[in-house]
Amino acid sequence: MAGILIIAHAPLATALRECIAHIYGGCPARIGALDVLPDSDPVQVVAEATAEIERLREENGALVLTDMFGATPSNIAARLATVPEVRVLAGVNLPMLVRAVCYRTTPLDVLVEKALAGASKGVQAIGPSTPAPAECACAPTPCAEAAADALAKAAAGGVESGQAAACLPLGALKPAGAA
Incomplete structure (x- = not known):
């Protein structure tokens, strides 16, 4: 790390x-x-x-x-x-x-x-023409992309599927306090 x-x-x-x-x-x-x-x-x-x-x-x-x-x-x-x-x-x-x-x-x-x-x-402009957020008004987890990358790598055979979560740091899937 x-x-x-x-x-x-x-x-x-x-x-x-x-x-x-x-x-x-x-x-x-x-x-x-x-x-x-x-x-x-x-x-x-x-x-x-x-x-x-x-x-x-x-x-x-x-x-x-x-x-x-x-x-x-x-x-x-x-x-x-x-x-x-x-x-x-x-x-x-x-x-x-x-x-x-x-x-x-x-x-x-x-x-x-x-x-x-x-x-x-x-870096994004926010204003009246900004598209509305998706159904859920909460922000995505900080490491959602990292989790998706690890799972995609596992699916592609780059990592054993059982090891996909091990590719991520602890707490990577969601910030503390998130459900």
Whole structure:
């Protein structure tokens, strides 16, 4: 399972991690947050980020998510892009982070692809011409797509059908508190 490190302008990194904890009823393991303050020493923050990546990284690596390309947090995160099995994405938003959490067990390049798709699909205009939600007014579970992908893979013979659920992290099928 890939570790995830969020590096952003304070207090965004911590706020995003708290959002994930809210969605899942507790923060999943191996998700770190590094808030960059206006007076932070970039050299010191790079050292902290490097240590945090070493703590979070798992067998399939780590994903670093940062807020705004070209800003100080992004420049700090870019230093981590040279670390083996670490990928860095700028433009983090909550849909990107939720998708990244859902796909942490996949290979790192698939995780990056899914996180980027989550970021772009999560940006929508809402207005009078927006199609009405489906019958159920509740939002789909955060990892519904991950569950569907695992079941499709099982059906295609990529995974034993009894092992399909094992392809997903605990709690992936629904957030805590969901029926």
